[in-house]
Amino acid sequence: xxxYFAMVLAALACCILASCGGSDNSTxxxxxxxxxxxxxxxxxxPLRMITEATFPPYEFLRGQEIVGIDVEISKAxxxxxxxxxxxxSVNFDxxxxxxxxxxxDIAAAGITVTEDRKKNVDFSIxxxxxxxxxxxxxxxxxxxxxACKGKRIAVQGGTTSDNxxxxxxxxxxxxxxxxxxxxxxxxxxxxxxVIADIDPAKNCVKGVANLALSDFVNKEEYAVAIAKxxxxxxxxxNEVITEIKANGQLDKWVEDYTKEADALKE
Ligand code: GLN
Numbered sequence: 001x002x003x004y005f006a007m008v009l010a011a012l013a014c015c016i017l018a019s020c021g022g023s024d025n026s027t028x029x030x031x032x033x034x035x036x037x038x039x040x041x042x043x044x045x046p047l048r049m050i051t052e053a054t055f056p057p058y059e060f061l062r063g064q065e066i067v068g069i070d071v072e073i074s075k076a077x078x079x080x081x082x083x084x085x086x087x088x089s090v091n092f093d094x095x096x097x098x099x100x101x102x103x104x105d106i107a108a109a110g111i112t113v114t115e116d117r118k119k120n121v122d123f124s125i126x127x128x129x130x131x132x133x134x135x136x137x138x139x140x141x142x143x144x145x146x147a148c149k150g151k152r153i154a155v156q157g158g159t160t161s162d163n164x165x166x167x168x169x170x171x172x173x174x175x176x177x178x179x180x181x182x183x184x185x186x187x188x189x190x191x192x193x194v195i196a197d198i199d200p201a202k203n204c205v206k207g208v209a210n211l212a213l214s215d216f217v218n219k220e221e222y223a224v225a226i227a228k229x230x231x232x233x234x235x236x237x238n239e240v241i242t243e244i245k246a247n248g249q250l251d252k253w254v255e256d257y258t259k260e261a262d263a264l265k266e
Contacts, residue, residue, distance in 0.1 A: 040079070046086045047078035050104030053089035054156075054178030056203045056261030057254065058110040058222075068261075069253045070108035073127065073224065076240045076249075077106060081233075091177055093158030096121055099227045106237070110197055112160045112220040122228050124237040126221035127250060132161050134214035135183055135194040135201050142193045145169060145217040154182035154191035161195040164218055180204055183211070199258070206262050 051059045051070055059068035066087045078085035090098060095111065098104040100120055110130075113123050136142045142151070149169050155161040157175030165173040174191055176182040179200040185191040194201070195217065205211040224237050244250040 039082070040084045041082050042084060044081075044083040046084040047074065047081060047106060048104045049074040049078075049085065049087040050095050050098040050107050051087060051089055051109040052092040052095050054180060055092075055110050055197070055200050056264075057199060057257035059089070059108075060257075060261050060264070062260070062264075068257050069250070070110065070224075072253045072257075073240065073244065073250075074106050074108050076244065077224075077237050080236050080240055091158070092156055096225055099225055102227065105226065105233070107225040110199070110222050111225050112197075113223045114160065114163070117225065120228075121225040122230070122234055123223040123225055124234060125241055126223045127241045127245065128222045128254075129219065130198055130222060131216035131219040132164060132195055133198045133201050133216055135186065135196060135205060135211060136192075136214065137186065137210055138212050139210070140192065141212070141214075143214045148193055148195070151192040152190070154185045154194045156182055156196060159197070160218070160220055161197070164195060168218075186211075203258075203261050203265065206265050 049071065051066060053059045053061050053066045053068075055068075057068055058070045059066055061067070066089055071087055074087065075085050088104065092109060095107050095109045096117060099107045107121070111117070113126060117123070134142045134145075134148060142148050145164070145168060150171070153165050153169070153171070153173040154176060155165060155173040156177065156179050162173055162175060165171060173195070174182075174185065176185060179194070179196040182191070182194045182196060183204040186194050196204070197220075198213070198216070201213055205213060224241070226233055226237070244253075
């Protein structure tokens with residue numbers, strides 16, 4: 001029992017600390033994805049999601065609020081647990097460390113499952129199959145990874161695109177805090193191409209006449225990450241993912257948030 005109180009206290013302390021930095025938008029549970037979910041117990045510790053809100057349609061800012069597919073998935077987990085929900089955004093390379101250190105409970109940020117990351121966190125079952133692509137200027141196309149060798153490549157730091165450039169192309173990329181910043185460097189002539197996840201890349205080139213995307217240079221899968229050794233939490237996350245895949249909710253979120261994120265560009 002003592003241990004339980006210590007854990008609750010530690011969780012509360014983390015919440016207070018977490019709310020000092022970044023954009024922390026605590027929200028109550030959303031319109032339900034699962035009508036049978038219990039009402040959140042306001043006294044329960046909130047399920048603290050950590051993400052990186054420059055990654056549309058998975059997470060982006062609607063004004064001050066962090067919204068997107070990953071936020072909905074995490075809210076559905078909080079709902080199933082009967083816990084309130086909060087979300088905070090940090091740079092991508094701090095997302096996984098945040099769950100390892102206990103600053104957050106659940107990391108959902110279009111996180112690709114990799115063998116390296118599996119050493120440090122537990123992953124849920126995947127919720128999407130996707131991959132990384134090249135963003136290029138149509139007057140200087142790059143269609144394969146091989147063609148990018150020796151070029152000035154911009155990426156979001158700490159991502160699988162970053163890893164791809166270092167490990168497969170054997171060079172150092174220029175690292176930015178978001179796919180959009182990497183694309184801005186390309187447009188400004190400070191990079192020859194960008195490598196990024198396909199969905200935020202699509203959002204970046206939406207309505208921009210001089211940019212286009214290659215086919216996948218690497219196929220990947222996204223999953224939710226949590227600190228190791230929490231089989232009950234992992235089981236609930238997997239249950240939610242299985243449900244939203246089966247009942248069409250995930251597809252609906254993908255459709256709705258892709259539309260919203262694209263409209264924000266207009
Ligand atoms: N899917 C990529 C990765 O896991 C990028 C994720 C992101 O930038 N939010 O590295």
